[in-house]
Amino acid sequence: MDLWKARIVAIEAAEAAGTLLRRGACGRFDVREKGAADVLTSLDLESERVIVERIRAGYPxxxxxxxxxxxxxxxDAWSWVIDPLDGTNNLAIGLPVYGIGLALCHDGVPMLGVIHDPVSDRTWSAIRGRGAWISRNRALSRPADRRRRRPLLAWSQGYAVSxxxxxxxxxxxLLERMAGRVLQLWAPxxxxVMLARGDIDGIVGYRIGEVDLHAGVVIAREVGIDIRDLSGAPFEERxxxxxETRSLVAGPEDVVDxxxxxxxxxxRLRTRLADLWTAERAVAHAPEPPDWR
Known part of the structure; x- marks a missing residue:
């Protein structure tokens, strides 16, 4: 399997879909509810069609x-994982923070990742063990160590989290108390990409999804980002x-620590909050006291 060729196919597919999204975001498009706190637009489906057709043509x-x-x-030996529009809720309300992600896995192991930002028309990619790039061939190096006293962090959670x-x-x-700022953009x-460039210092992902995970993990690994699960063990990348059951922390090693x-x-705080909300629900569902008047 020629991963260099697959990288170009994935980049071209993502950029073609990105052109569609960039133009479509300026016009009218359909929006409907997909689930709790989630929506689906006609642009999701159009982007997906473009990407799938190109991947199918190259790798039937x-x-x-x-x-x-x-x-x-x-x-099953080779699987493409595609997020045709990550940040649909943002696009639906006119917030220009969304992207496209493709990952290619061999026997479940992510080997190739591509992320395209339609708004800036920039693309990041990586091949496992061979490096990471912005655009076609400009190397993406390890981000500079900024050593912020209060780190700039991003929070991500799955849609199933209540x-x-x-x-x-x-x-x-706790993150709000530690960090200088915690981003919650709903665009993992x-x-x-921000972490790989050094724009932010870390990511905390709680019960996150799969389709918007693996492309980012490949790119982050190739620039030296440390990724672990919440127990501190190495994050299972397969x-x-x-x-949506996996959680992680990612960043430079000192930030992760x-x-x-x-x-x-x-x-400890989780236990206290659980007790508090149990008591709150009990009060909310208690019968009305009798009227003794």
Whole structure:
């Protein structure tokens, strides 16, 4: 398998879809509810069609996993993971923060990642063990160590995380106290590019999805970013079952170490919040007191 050729095919597919999104965002497009706190637009589907057609033309036997179409059967040894529009909610309200991500996995291991930003018309890519690039051939090097006293962090969570999830709430509260700023942009691919460039210092992802994960992980790894799960163990990069169960911290090693130290206090705070919300629900559902008048 020629990964250099696959990288170009993926870049061209992402950039073609990006042109479509950039033009479409200036006009009218359909928006409908997809689930809790999530929407689907006609641009998602048009972008997906463009990307899938190009990948199918180049690699007709490969399996494709795409956000809206689901699984398109093929050779399980090689799987493309496609997010045709990461940040749909942003685009739907006119916020120009969204992207396109493609990853190619071999036996579940991400080997190639491409992220395209349609707004700036820039593309980042990486091949596992061979480097990372911006545009076609400009090397993307390890970001400079800025050593901020209060790091600039990004928070990402899966759509299945409920508003009263005590661990999510505990982590966000502690991150707000630690960080100079916590970004919550609902565009994880944008976070990975910002981290790889050094614009932000770290990412905390809680019960995150798969389609907007692997392209960013490949790029981040190739510029020396440390990625671990919340226990501190190395993050399992292999393609999963699409269930939003994995969590991570990512950044330079010293930032990751600081983030992992939040684990014990987050667990204690989680317990207190869970008790508080249990009591709150009990009060909310208690019967009305009798009227003794």
């Amino acid at each position: 036997r490969h399996r494709i996993i795409s956000e809206e179409l689901g699984v398109i059967d093929g050779d 508003p009263d999830d005590p661990m999510a709430s505990a982590l966000r509260l 691919l944008t976070y990975w 393609l999963g079952d699409m269930s 600081r983030l992992l130290r939040l684990g014990p206090p987050a667990e």
